[in-house]
Amino acid sequence: MIRTGDDYRESIRDGREVWMGNERVHDVTSHPAFKPIVDIRAHIYDMAHAAETRDVMTYTDPETGELNCIANRLPRTQQDWWDKRRATDLVLDHAGGVVTRVGDETIGEMWSLYDGQDVLNEVDPRFSANIRTAIQDAMRDDPFHVSANTDPKGDRSRAPQDQDPDMLLHVVRETDNGIVVRGAKYETAAAYANQAFTKPTIANWGTDEMSDYAVGFILDMGAPGLKFICRSGFAGRAPATDYPLANRVDEVESMVIFDDVEIPWEKVLFYRHTRAASYIRSTLHRYSAFAYVQRTLRFADLLIGAALWNVKQTGLERQQAVQEKLAMLACYRETINAHLTAAIAMAEPSPGGLLMPNQSLLYTGRVAALSPLAEMMHLARELCGGQICITPDAAAFENPATAGWLGKFYSINENWVADDRRKLLALARDLLNSDYAGHRLTFQLFAQAPPFAHLAAVYHNFDYAGPLDLVRSVAGLSDKVLTSKGDQA
Template sequence: MIRTGEQYRDSLRDGREVWIDGERVEDITRHPGFKPVVDIRARIYDLAHEEATRDVMTYVDESTGERNAIGLKLPHTQQDWHDKRRAVDTVMDDIGGIVTRVGDETIGEMWSLYDGKDVLNEVDPRFAENIDRHIHRALYTDPFHVSANTDPKGDRSKPPQEQDPDSLLHVVKETDAGIIVRGAKYETAAAYANQAFVKPTIANWGEEKLSDYALGFICDMGASGVKHICRSSFVGRAPSEDYPLASRFDEVDTLVIFDNVLIPWENVLFYQHTRAASFIRSTLHRYSAFAWVQRALRMADLMIGAALFNVRQTGLEKQQAVQEKLAALAVYRETINAHLTAAIAASEESPSGLLMPNQSMLYTGRVQACTQLPAMMHIARELCGGQICVTPSAASFHHPEIGKWMDKYYSINGNWVADDRRKLLAFGRDLLNSDYAGHRLTFQLFAQSPPFAHLAAVYRNFDFNTPLRHVKKSAGLSDRVLAK
């Protein structure tokens, strides 16, 4: 059954070991560095109960008669994907910003496992059964589910066996109860999530058929031996009036330490068999990439809105050079929108009978969204102008002695008074120019694999046979040229 926001907060008070800035966190739901994003995740849970948004955020399961979250629903129809897209937009509209790691974008990795059941059955039929159970557990118990992916890695010129073995997460012991794992993973939101799908980053096992590093499992984020060491939060570094995004939407990243953690056998999804692990890695984002690209679309909207308001307030909107830059942002935005729309319209049946977004369209859209983002942010900076980096803080605008000067030089007309201009410039700075903006840019470029992996996904999923057939016919080539 869907949970309430308060039930989610209560689930985090499980004695988990969380550290930030050298401080052991007593209650993550109240700590200033975590509270804003915890409150947003709680708000998402509450949206599922409110009359105005309940039917957007949930559906009634035919087998149980219970309401479940749309984001966790297994996709079988195009309408399922339209519903998921609408639910994410509803969340972003409600909170007034972008959050990426909230669960709907990571549950798709479990559906990729579902598609790989035949491969996993070759290893051990129990693993496929575990996947079925965990997918339905997520659906019916509504946990906040994330995905622990990147290891610290160490010296990547050496295999893990030739350096500290804990540089990559691995199994150190098998027991009747399960496997004991050691190592570490980076994961956004792990410290305030309920569970994580933990899997290998890359194929580190060379030509081996079996490897203790080739494993994937579900781990309770409050389990014994799990330690969360978090990066510093952007919240509280400066007044929230001056950094309206960083103070509300920082999703804290965590180095998750697995210090001899017991993973029960029923939570092991694949283990040792490197072919299974490689297959999972190659198909991991066939569903989850959709949610990531949708977030990029919202980022494009925010950049366009911030830029357009800035040129309108200063009367530059009618200049051709300005219109060309706005058009470039619009092309970027609509390119993302087109790939999302086409990925649904041309959706494909997956190996397990689910409906997955058209893979070539989806992965191509991801490449466009991520690789063009730095250039689009720079265009938006140009349009916002230099004042986003030189404007004094809100305290200057509010000060009884110097506030009059801020009113004088920042008021333009009756529509654009100093306080609105200050708010817009602060928003633009935080969106495009702040430490938080730089962090988000790096996060978007690498959080769902690095750019070379994005292109590799396009290569694996693009239909190269059609262009070959066209050239064969047009050039009059023989049939044998199509033989591999």
């Protein structure tokens, strides 16, 4: 059954070892750096029960008759994807900003492995049974599920065996109950999640066909031997009146240390199977890219709204140069929207019998969303003007010694008084200029892979046959020159 927010909070009070700076965090649900984002994730759970939101957030399982979370439902129809998109939009509305690691974007990685059950069966049929069980458990138990990809890596010019072997997560021994792993992973939201799909990031396995590094499993975040070493959070550093996004939607990353952690056999999805590891790397974002790109669409809306309100409150929206820049932001936004919409409208069957977004349109949409993101942020920054970096904090607007002067110079007319203008400038500063803004930009560019990998995904999923056949026909080339797939005959 779907859980409540309190159920979720209680589930992560499991004694896990969480560190931030020199502080041991004993309860992430109440710590200032974690509480805001934990509260948002708890609210998402409560939305599944609230009368005004539950119809969007849930569906009734036809076999059990129970309500389940729509985000975890296996996608089999176009309507499933429309429902998922609508639910994510509602979550972002309630969050009041962009939250990425809340589960709907990471569950799709498991669907990719569901599509590869024949690959898993090559080594051990138990592994394909385990992925089916893991997906059923996610639909039934509604855990907060995240993803673990990135390792510390070490010297990337050398094989992991030729340096400290712990630089990449690997199996150190087997037991009757499962496998024991050692190493580290970077994970967003790990310290306050229930479980993670943990897998390797190696691209080239060479001749190492049975590597101890080729392992994937479902990790219980309360397992003995785990340590969470977190970056310092943005929440609580400065007042929320000055940094509303940093204090509300910051998602804390952790280096998760695996100090000989035992993974039960029933949670192992592949092991010593480089083909399975390569398969999941090549198909990892088949579904999850949709949720990421949808969040970039919402980020584009924030850019447009912040920029447009800033030019409207100073009366500049009628200037042609301003309108042209706003139109560029609108084109950026609608390009993302068009790719998402078309990816659903032209969805295609997956190898495992699911319905996946049209892969070419989804991956080209991701490039269209992320490649110009820094440029679009700077365009919004230009439209907001220089006052987003020089406006005093809220305390100065409340200080009797300075409030009068700031009230005078920040009030424009009876509609735009100083307090509203300060709030708008504070939001724009946090969206575009703050530490949180810089972190958000980097996270968007690298959360799924570096930009070159985005282009590689486009290359491998675009259908080149049409353009090749067209030019062959127009030029009158012989059939001996090229096959329809571009291979030399």
